[in-house]
Amino acid sequence: MEGYPLVIISDQELLQRSVEPAHDLFPVMRRAAVMSPLVALLAFGPGLLAFHSFRIDELSAWFGLQCLGKAELIGDSTNALISQPPLIRWMFTGLLSVIGHWSSSLVLFSYFSTAGMLYVAYRLTRKVCNPRYALVFCFLLAFHPVVLKQVQLIEAPAFPMLFALLTIWGFITHLRSESGIVSYKLLCGGISLGLCLLSGGALALAVLVMLGFYILNPAELPKTRPGSEQKKVPVFKQAVRIWKSFIILAFTGFAVGGWWELMAASQIEGFWGKWFAGPGQPNISLYWKSEFYPSYFVRDLISSMGFLLGFAVFGLFHGLKRVINPQGNMQEIAWLRLIVMWVLSGGLFWWGVQYLPEMNASTRAMWKLFFIIPMLAIVAWEFQQIALRRVSYPTVLAVFTVGVLAVIFISASHTDTLSPRISAHFLRQLIILGLSLVMVLWYSHRFKKEQGHRVVEIAMVISLCALHVVYGVYSVPKPNPAGERLLQFEHQLRQTQNVDHCLLVSKSEPPLELTFLIFYLWGDIGYKQVQGAVIPQDLDLPPEESTALTAEKPAEEQPEADKQVIVRWGASPVSLRNLVNAGFVLKPVAAPEVYKQQELQADLITKAPPGF
Structure with missing residues (x-):
């Protein structure tokens, strides 16, 4: 037919055109x-x-x-x-x-x-x-x-x-x-x-x-x-x-x-x-x-x-x-x-x-x-x-x-x-x-x-x-047992407020996590670190601000006194005998935990009442 160009398609091209086109996977x-x-x-x-x-x-x-x-x-x-x-x-x-x-x-x-x-x-x-x-x-x-x-x-x-x-x-x-x-x-x-x-x-x-x-x-x-x-x-x-x-x-x-x-x-x-x-x-x-x-x-x-x-x-x-x-x-x-x-x-x-x-x-x-x-x-x-x-x-x-x-x-x-x-x-x-x-x-x-x-x-x-x-x-690390125990210890320490001094006692160099936890919980407080089997006798602890007149007031009228806490890591109770002999009383503020294969405890330090 005149006016229409003749197009010749090979068998190979016909086969290619007959193949179903690839569709999008998604x-x-x-x-x-x-x-x-x-x-x-x-x-x-x-x-x-x-x-x-x-x-x-x-x-x-x-x-x-x-x-x-x-x-x-x-x-x-x-x-x-x-x-x-x-x-x-x-x-x-x-x-x-x-x-x-x-x-x-x-x-x-x-x-x-x-x-x-x-x-x-x-x-x-x-x-x-x-x-x-x-x-x-x-x-x-x-x-x-x-x-x-x-x-x-x-x-x-x-x-x-x-x-x-x-x-x-x-x-x-x-x-x-x-x-x-x-x-x-x-x-x-x-x-x-x-x-x-x-x-x-x-x-x-x-x-x-x-x-x-x-x-x-x-x-x-x-x-x-x-x-x-x-x-x-x-x-x-x-x-x-x-x-x-x-x-x-x-x-x-x-x-x-x-x-x-x-x-x-x-x-x-x-x-x-x-x-x-x-x-x-x-x-x-x-x-x-x-x-x-x-x-x-x-x-x-x-x-x-x-x-x-x-x-x-x-x-x-x-x-x-x-x-x-x-x-x-x-x-x-x-x-x-x-x-x-x-x-x-x-x-x-x-x-x-x-x-x-x-x-x-x-x-x-x-x-x-x-x-x-x-x-x-x-x-x-x-x-x-x-x-x-x-x-x-x-x-x-x-x-x-x-x-x-x-x-x-x-x-x-x-x-x-x-x-x-x-x-x-x-x-x-x-x-x-x-x-x-x-x-x-x-x-x-x-x-x-x-x-x-x-x-x-x-x-x-x-x-x-x-x-x-x-x-x-599954690559995300699960909480390790030591971290879980330290977290439980932290929850218990949070209940003790108005702490202005902390004493950390340990047999060897304490973990950084424990030192950081003390400042992280209570801010810029007085801090002392003691290493050894026994706390030295000449340890200088700050005096308590509460007086006898304050102690005579009703409990609801007493001002909240600043507290002193002692944290022990791997230190036996024998190491505290100098504190007890000096007339201090230790009141536990956290249940003992085993942290990094050492016993971890915390006590509130108070002065024994007269005649105790």
Whole structure:
């Protein structure tokens, strides 16, 4: 027929067109924009597990004594503690004065900092990507073991990370939506950078390094302004504008937070080394050592990703391919560039931390978060690619296999190696995994190809997400027996008010938790510490303020006199004979408890009445 061109289609093309198109695995996620209320549940819900299982430990006491102005009790003779960024210490001290002294209030600041970090992470990824990606990212981050565990660190590692994310948000949105050198978004990012410097120290420098690598090639950065306006700007002028904005961001951050570093450096000898490397800490529990003091770096990376390792490995591979050969959505590629730069920077800094043994656990947790967050951003991107059926079926099987195998090998290996211990349990897990893959392959070929593949991929993705949730929930440490006993002891001591002097008697050096508990309960009181089998005879106890005339008044008219309490840890009753001989009476105010294999008791010291 004239007027109609003849189109010739090969048999191969006919076969391709006859294949049923791949459908979205989770069509409901197209409405992720209306699911934003779930973010509040993700921000506050999972962290409650760690919040309620917190008990005072040596790290809490170590930091708490600093905030209460008792650094001399933890041996700070070199001003190493005051060389650390001060903002968290200021915020924590102010919060305690507002909400009071309760055990749970110690991690309340860390809990709300984590919730804020999760919300800002969601808003950032929603702004630069899409609501679907942001919701998945927030979900994975909320249940990650590192995020849940760090809630129990009262120094709040999530607090400086919150400002790091706000800095990235301000800078990226300025580049995308503003044509000038300065905007309110950039200034907000600079203020956040300064607060990050005051709370996280060197973390602010790491953020600048990562953003500096991100803008090395400004020509590839996307713009949301109209295309006609974008074409008018030459590449060189665009590069100059971006680098000027970057310098303004850095100077604004230094103006907000750098004053404290300069002031402290002029007063403290060797400030910069202590500021970066850390002040050192007392002997800490095995739990925190295994989490933030890894002896084998590669094993720590695999263990940190857990069931998501397959997503992370293949996501990095696919992301690098998109960055090297940019095609398609340039905003998505620009975000991938940032994430890849972030992963490399975060991995380098987390690896370098292993060579700084004096760095405390909370700062290590902060650096680990700085590495985990971009890794989970890559995982969320790969999750989206699989859900949109842009990843081949064999690759999805490999993602599932790598994730499950990683956890099997980690659980069967020693803490400092990757070599699994061959046992019946280990072999049984491998056999179950192999049989599961055989069943999956049989099912996917038994039914219609598209339908079978879709069902299998949905099952695998949901299984890995469920395992990730379980992995994170079970990683939260349960309250240890010693912490439970100290909590019961604390509840009993709270019933004794108006204490102005406390005597701590012990055979050896008392735990920091016990020293901190005394000041935490009763404030800045008179405090004496005695070590030995017997209290010395020349011990100077302050006299009681109550007089004989006061004692003659009715009980309801008597003023509440200041009290003196003696706390014994591992000290026998024989050690108190000098007090009894001096005419003092001991009245128990707490039932005896066994704390750290030593008996813990508390008594109220009163003067014996005349003629007693």
